[in-house]
Amino acid sequence: MSTDSPAVTVGVDFGTLSGRALVVAVVDGTELGSAVHEYTHGVVDSALPGGGPGLPPDWALQIPQDWRDVLRFAVPEALRAAGVRPEQVIGIATDFTACTVLPTASDGTPLCELPRFAYRPHAYPKLWRHHAAQPEADLIVERARESGQPWLGRYGGKISSEWQYAKALQTLHEDPGVYAAADRWIEAADWIVWQLTGAESRNPCAAGYKGIHQDGRYPGADYLASLHPDFAGFTAKLEHPLSPLGTPAGGLTPGAAELTGLPAGTVVAVGNVDAHVTSAAAQSLDPGNMLAIMGTSTCHVMNSDVLAEVPGMCGVVRDGVVPGLWGYEAGQSGVGDIFAWAARTVAPEGYAAEARHRGISVHDLLTEKAAAQPVGAHGLLALDWHSGNRSVLVDHHLSGLVVGLTLDTRPEDVYRALIEATAFGTRVIVEAFDRAGVPVTEFTAAGGLLRNRFLMQTYSDVLGRPVHVLRSEQGPALGSAIHAAVAAGAYPDIRTASAAMGCRAKRAYTPDRGRSAAYDRLYAEYQSLHDHFGRDGSTVMHRLRHLRDQAVASSAQQR
Template structure:
């Protein structure tokens, strides 16, 4: 009998990738990556029509092309025949959400709508709906809406309802034309199966579903006509690891896989990674670190954690409460500094030595003692997701002198993101939800210096995912469950997941030194984020001048 395999497809911010995985032990046999031709639409549509400030859209045709390109290429790289594949699973960034007609065709692909920005999918980091999010939160608090407590008292501009309200208020015609308002995680399953499904994960974390959506009365109080959204999202919800259906003829033609194989219910990139990293037990916080960081964790305790992105029963694995929090900018902040802050002599040195800018600055920063640079930064260059839930905040750097060097600033930015994670952990602990272990996945695992820094700052052992394809591996694990190869998500995680336990442990001396810097970070965090409006004032001045 030939080896049985499953395929996991991970849709990221700039590219999609497929990985072929052995059902028996999770061995990764082959993979392929495809970069989206349109990347992220932030300035203008493909037609040239301009976009406003803080927009972030994508093109659905790029997502289809991922399936067309990566699945056959990954099979070829693995030396595996299509008839050995028993299932396929996918994951997506969230909340990446789009309007479609009743047949699931994105509105931006219909005649006459290609120049309408609101007809396109809104990427997770579309922050132009902050005003709508503020009103959603204020009215929910005023009315005492019970669901608000499950989201730490605030929902984000990144989420479904804020983005949908922006569509209604800025392009009511597009809102009316949208028969369905659907997460990309579910839309791609529609493309594969030929039928609509909805997953509990995105509904719970991004669609404020808590045994039901917000009431019609509340939505009408927000904006007349907004309750029509309920019909656009209404659909039975499926749990993680369930079978969405069989691969349709169109899906088979798109991927080159056999018609009828199992297709797993859609999932979110960070949440699906938990099974890949074997972070499925209470107290194991998974940080998926890349351009941003998403923190997910299971617990047997239900707590009200300020500023979390949601707590959903069975949201990650069955039988536990699944929590989510996050940081809107991490790797993006480091990349920004390299673009804007690297002097010519540093660029020349990196080139001469065959190093990247990141490698050069990390090497120089690692020579310093903790606190030697005299700086503290706030990691809000792309706003704050948790725990303040305010995307109008911006970055802060304190302590610069004429002697400050690029490596000083770079290290302060690395430390700021670690302090942001510790702030989230502390919020969970104060709410009675214990965090005993930090498990890290994502592209930033490539920096041992950064990983050790996180262990020292958080004072927790840090385990690492032993795979460069965490979300895709997690999607493949869910595909194996959907295909019946394993009896459940936990069993599949134990058999197919990959983890290096306690890869980094905190150094007590450095941890003590970081406590002093963290105290300053916390003071700045509360001053600029809670008590002062100076960052909002600056944003207002900038927007008025733009």
């Protein structure tokens, strides 16, 4: 290929509400063009598109055709925006939210696309934030403790309701017909690669963090039978040889080439998870460098040459982020979602009118007003559990809390308290790693929330350490493009490609000593609330959720 036609790769990031395609120069990671396709159906959490009974609380589904449409519309549009020809593309890679998992037939057809399953919710992909499988997650942990399963410690002692096994067991409990018909139980990250290449493959990232794959194997049949007799053979639905990250999964089929506008045979990289692939974009692959990918939720990813059991982490997987190191993951189930809730429900119409008049968002207005306060002036303290707690408590039946409300409390007070609460939640995670002997030596942030400078400064002040930031607003897509370059042979490994194509600004935020000292005092109070409601104190949050579910079920029966 001539210098007039430089090689490029395409990274496709499948998010919660949309998918993004990014065209990147292989030589230095320059972002040449991108396009976004909004999912037609978004998150399906109230009723199936074709009608039928309403979905229960804590459900979150998606529609596979929305994902195909990202390939159909966003990839060609990104190529046009970049001004490059399809033949310049040497590779394409994808990343996905996780655990977003679906049941399919043996040929990869989603069960929800078969007429006989169109009105059965369990036939649809369960999005990462589907939390209705908490009872199954609790049972998985209980039986694992009873039988001394060696893999449990690799996940901080608990299994999340978001993961493959809990969601599959829920399907078996509530719709055994769908469970029996599912020849495959597959992460969307691997399913989309199947659509591109025509060949099934599995990636070690999703298998390790979301599928309890440790030391080359999944949980045994005897243990699975203890969960349900018909669950003993579940592993057969997901077991497949794992392909190393950054390697080719195959080439584009003629059908996929027509769909994307790329040449048939273009190299397709092994699938990956959105948060983990971002580490390459943020040049955060070295041991001890924790990367926080901050969006609707936050995922914390870090590599280490040390294997340890960190209480409440989401998992530690060999080669899970980059070959040769142990990759650790933790996370917070709600961050940007919590701020969006506050903007919707806390700010009165007067605030919205002021924001419109000034041509800014309600978020910007609340941030501006919140930033003008000294630390602690609002007199509030919040728990950031509106979507449950992923780390370190691993309990999605917890809920949010704001303490200290008075008749003088203003919307910006609540908004700032919620920002601080998410920062405190991150500090809990960082300190858990430090105590477990996996020290966090650097902290890097990525994701859409980086646009809020006050938010990022608050994190630096609360953590008491500098915060580096990814200089791209499209971290997962850039990370995927980097993996595509490695799969296509442009670089020998992910770390080399990351050094050439990734980008981060070091010490973008540094802590203010006075604010950090004030936050230390607030953080001590946060820890007290955290442990009281999340560990060994009150179970009122669980009881309230139970009462809510009973009321909803009763109301549905009356209708």
